[in-house]
Amino acid sequence: MTLARSKCEETEVTTKSPLTEIRSKPLPADTHTCWSCGSMRAAHFCDSCGKVQPPVPVDYFTFFGLPPKLKIDVPALEKSFYELSRKLHPDLNARAGSQEQEWSMEQSSLLNDAYRTLKDPIKRTAYLLHSEGVELEEQSKSATEQARATGEAKKQIVPPDLLEEVFELNMQLEELRMNKKAGEDDPSLAKEISGHKVTLEAKHDALLQELQKYWTDWDSLIERNHGSKAPAEERANITAKMVDVLNRRNYIRNLLRDVNAALES
Amino acid sequence: MSYSDKVIDHYNNPRNVGSMDKSSNDVGTGLVGAPECGDVMKLQIKVNRETNVIEDAKFKTFGCGSAIASSSLATEWVKGKTVDEALAIKNMDIVKELSLPPVKIHCSVLAEDAIRAAIGDWKKKQGVHTPVAAEAK
Numbered sequence: 001m002t003l004a005r006s007k008c009e010e011t012e013v014t015t016k017s018p019l020t021e022i023r024s025k026p027l028p029a030d031t032h033t034c035w036s037c038g039s040m041r042a043a044h045f046c047d048s049c050g051k052v053q054p055p056v057p058v059d060y061f062t063f064f065g066l067p068p069k070l071k072i073d074v075p076a077l078e079k080s081f082y083e084l085s086r087k088l089h090p091d092l093n094a095r096a097g098s099q100e101q102e103w104s105m106e107q108s109s110l111l112n113d114a115y116r117t118l119k120d121p122i123k124r125t126a127y128l129l130h131s132e133g134v135e136l137e138e139q140s141k142s143a144t145e146q147a148r149a150t151g152e153a154k155k156q157i158v159p160p161d162l163l164e165e166v167f168e169l170n171m172q173l174e175e176l177r178m179n180k181k182a183g184e185d186d187p188s189l190a191k192e193i194s195g196h197k198v199t200l201e202a203k204h205d206a207l208l209q210e211l212q213k214y215w216t217d218w219d220s221l222i223e224r225n226h227g228s229k230a231p232a233e234e235r236a237n238i239t240a241k242m243v244d245v246l247n248r249r250n251y252i253r254n255l256l257r258d259v260n261a262a263l264e265s
Numbered sequence: 266m267s268y269s270d271k272v273i274d275h276y277n278n279p280r281n282v283g284s285m286d287k288s289s290n291d292v293g294t295g296l297v298g299a300p301e302c303g304d305v306m307k308l309q310i311k312v313n314r315e316t317n318v319i320e321d322a323k324f325k326t327f328g329c330g331s332a333i334a335s336s337s338l339a340t341e342w343v344k345g346k347t348v349d350e351a352l353a354i355k356n357m358d359i360v361k362e363l364s365l366p367p368v369k370i371h372c373s374v375l376a377e378d379a380i381r382a383a384i385g386d387w388k389k390k391q392g393v394h395t396p397v398a399a400e401a402k
Contacts, residue, residue: 140299144356144374151352153385154378156297163298166305170327247300254303 044107045087052088052096052104059131060114069222070128070215074119081115122249125211125242128218132239139243157247166251169196173262180265190263197259204252211245214238268330269364275334280341283323285309293387297378299371304328306336308379310343310351312387317347324379331369335359335376348384 035053044063045052061068064080086092088107096104117123140157147154156163172193179186217238221230268276284307285292291311298305304327311321322340326333338359343351359365359373 140301140371141374144378147378147381148355153295153382154297157300158298160296163296163305166298166303167296167307167325167327170305171325174327250300250303251298251305 044084044111050087052100052107054103055106055110060117060127063110063114064118066118067222068128068131069219070124071212071219072118072124077115077119081111081119084111121208121211122246125215125246129239129242129246132235134239134243157244158251159248162248162251166255169193169255170258172196173258176262177265193259193263197256197263200252200256200259204249204256207245207249207252211242211249214242214245218242268334271363272330272334272365275337275363276330279324279333279337281321281323281337281344282325284325285311285321285323290390291387293383293385293390295379295382295384295386297375297382299328299332299375301371302328302332304332304372304375306332306375306379308336308339308376308383310348310380310383310387312348314391317349319343319346319348319351328375329369329372331363331365331372332375334363335365335372336379338362339376339380343380348387351380352384354380 035051059068064077066072066077085108088104088111090101090104090108092104094101117127143154143157172189176186176189176193179189221234221238224230285294287294287309289311291314293310293312295308296305297308306324306326306328308324309322310319312318313320322343324336324340326336339354342354342358354377356370356373356377359376360370363373365373
């Protein structure tokens with residue numbers, strides 16, 4: 001910290017916050033000493049002197065001081081995001097030393113990534129699955145390898161009737177697009193596809209609700225094991241169900257996108 | 266990411282697009298999907314009962330250029346092969362032929378899955394229940 005101290009003197013004029021009294025209460029384990037003023041700091045910037053701290057490699061939940069749970073208070077997350085943005089933004093640290101500016105840049109970009117990921121229900125789930133070591137591509141690849149070894153047809157990751165539905169609807173969409181291209185109107189086909197759209201939207205909503213059910217399962221597992229890691233088997237049970245929902249949702253989402261595009265074109 | 270010339274060629278001029286009578290006893294149908302991207306691929310083969318040679322193959326794929334190219338190439342490759350020879354086609358052969366980048370490898374996997382699914386369906390129709398790919402190792 002000696003090196004940092006000398007820097008602190010150089011940039012003292014830019015320091016906004018006055019030194020606060022040294023806290024006597026026990027500090028959380030992840031608290032560090034500020035490189036600049038030597039005071040104990042919060043994760044992203046110093047509570048005492050306000051200086052940006054070097055980024056620590058943490059997951060997105062920890063970045064926001066949250067437990068790895070899936071039900072998130074999004075407005076509170078947004079508030080926290082704006083508060084941190086104001087302190088970490090490179091523009092606000094433009095007069096700081098070059099090292100601090102660099103940290104400010106890294107911290108800001110980490111903040112943006114973390115916020116964008118956590119505020120979105122699907123991205124948040126995918127992020128958790130990823131950090132649980134679930135690789136969607138690997139899953140499909142290993143099913144193919146198993147099929148090769150046993151000589152059986154590959155076990156499809158989504159139900160066959162869903163694939164059938166996706167295929168048939170895609171055929172209709174193609175027909176609609178080709179008709180439109182040829183300048184022919186087919187109101188009955190367009191009407192039929194509009195009907196599918198309603199069904200698909202309902203399916204999409206149902207999948208999100210199903211996903212939220214597994215969020216509850218996950219969160220209560222985390223709560224039951226407060227702090228310590230829940231048993232791998234129990235975690236895998238829940239993540240497998242979430243993977244299944246996300247896989248099915250991918251098809252529905254693509255169909256909805258294509259249906260909307262075909263109807264609007 | 267840019268597509269290789271071969272992918273573009275297959276994408277612009279897909280070979281063997283179409284469908285065959287699913288209920289025919291000589292036709293095997295494979296419908297597979299890649300959940301990562303939501304693509305679906307249908308591949309059908311028509312097999313000569315005497316020789317086990319695949320006489321015709323058709324496909325229809327809804328997906329990206331690489332998925333279309335992979336299935337188009339797969340139909341070209343299986344034609345004229347026996348079912349057992351066709352089972353020896355590996356996704357990495359497709360990757361090499363089309364110079365697919367790593368992010369598009371799953372498209373080639375999909376094509377391999379489709380071939381095996383189509384052959385599996387055909388074998389089922391012939392009343393064969395023994396494993397079909399032991400020779401393909």
